[in-house]
Amino acid sequence: MTRRNGDRRHATLYDFRDLDLMLRIEDEANAGGWVETSDLAEALGFGDDLLPVSQRLSWMRRFGMLEFDRERRLWRLTDGGQRVTRAKLAAAQSRSIEALDDELFVEVMAKVGQRYVHGSPMLATMLRREFLYGTRPR
Numbered sequence: 001m002t003r004r005n006g007d008r009r010h011a012t013l014y015d016f017r018d019l020d021l022m023l024r025i026e027d028e029a030n031a032g033g034w035v036e037t038s039d040l041a042e043a044l045g046f047g048d049d050l051l052p053v054s055q056r057l058s059w060m061r062r063f064g065m066l067e068f069d070r071e072r073r074l075w076r077l078t079d080g081g082q083r084v085t086r087a088k089l090a091a092a093q094s095r096s097i098e099a100l101d102d103e104l105f106v107e108v109m110a111k112v113g114q115r116y117v118h119g120s121p122m123l124a125t126m127l128r129r130e131f132l133y134g135t136r137p138r
Contacts, residue, residue, distance in 0.1 A: 011044065011052040017133050018126055021056070021076055022065060023087050033082075034074035063129075064122030080122045 011021075028043050029035045041053040057075055060066045065081040068074070077085065089097070099110070116124045 009046060009049055009052050011046070011056040012138050013129055015131055016044070016056070016061060016131055018065060019084065021060065022081055025066070025075065025077060026085055029076060034069065034072070035076065036074055040075070052108040063125040064120075065126070078122070081122060091122070114128075117128060 024043060025035050025040065026033075028039050030135075037050050037054050037057065038048075039049050040057075044053060046053055057066055057068070061068050061075075064078055065084075066075050067078050102123075106129065110129060116127050118125075
């Protein structure tokens, strides 16, 4: 999952979706929901190289997805982040969306745009970044 640019490894949006990292944090977290950077780096395949993961987690904290305990040096999902990870489409909802004609997705995007403008800043950031991830050059 990680990529190298020379000798430098990255944990950018184009390497890992925000949602995937948030779900991994939940998987790796202790009973209180907290995770150490080193545990997450190991789980993501970075081994002892904590810098790429630390940088990415710091950005996610700025966006409101994560919180950081400076004393204990631990990360966990914010309340908003937890709501996002617990929101799952039911099978029937997913089938309904997949069955839409392609042209109807213009209207769907209009609704997404409304949520982007009127929703929480964290959700707006996640919507924007999910679109960027999904439309990245291949």
